[in-house]
Amino acid sequence: MEFYQKLKKLRAQKGWSQEEFAEKLQVSRQAVSKWENGQGFPETEKIVKMSRLFQVSLDYLLKDEDQALGESRTTDEGYYASQEVVEAYLLNKKQGAKRIAIGVAILIASILLPMYFQEAFGYVLFMMIAAVGVAILVWQGLSVKQYKELETQPLVFDDFFIQEFRQKSMDNRKRYGILIVTGIVIIILSFGIPFLTNDTDRSNIDPLLAVMPVIWAVAVYLFIISGSAMEGERLITNNEEYVKENEEYEKSSKHGWIHAVIWPLAAVIFLAIGFIWNAWHPGWLVFPAAAVVTTAYTAWKSSRD
The missing domain is CATH 1.10.260.40 (lambda repressor-like DNA-binding domains)
Known part of the structure; x- marks a missing residue:
């Protein structure tokens, strides 16, 4: 052609x-x-x-060939992924991760609004900003999923390209690791902020407390961006291992409904604790508790299957 x-x-x-x-x-x-x-x-x-x-x-x-990207181009060893295909996949994944990170960060940061604005106005403002974050996440969730072949099939690469890519990936992992460690450190430091404030009642909330949701939002943004980039590069550098893990994940995903129930419920409980009792600081403990519940349930169901 x-x-x-x-x-x-x-x-x-x-x-x-x-x-x-x-x-x-x-x-x-x-x-x-x-x-x-x-x-x-x-x-x-x-x-x-x-x-x-x-x-x-x-x-x-x-060139005179009739095989476009996205069409099935497989060999006995697996799906051939050229340099152009890999770069396009990683760019697409990066853009998707950025939208998810922004949406989640907006949701987390919006927590400070009802804390610092009086009564109904603060709640309305919170709902409006949170709606923006939800809209971004829904938009990303409804986006067309591309490059499905790369994430579900064994891949075949050009030797020179994969060697060069693995070297670059090793350098990138150090940078991603620094970003993740930075997020962990600033979250840990944020829990010291309440000890520096005089938050005795809602009428006199120390402005320093507003820093906490912002810090959490920044940290989560770093986690999502770095984690997505590392996952995408690992798909290329350790493809066989990634494919096996993906197959195992597909088998265990039948228990994934627990996450869809527990995490929204945890968010509702957290907001209720904050709005009704103004206990935002200990209220965040519902999220570690949710993580324990979901992990325990998934492990228990998997052991019975």
């Missing part, structure tokens, strides 16, 4: 008209029409942009 045939096929698969595709490339519709009729060839810059828009490799666009 020649370039102009691939171009027309890929555009049709995306459901874009020539006008829409031309707008994305910042060219005229006539230029797209000429390319698809085999009467011209785009500049290198435009081909690179097409590769990103269609999520296919440059090799696929330029």
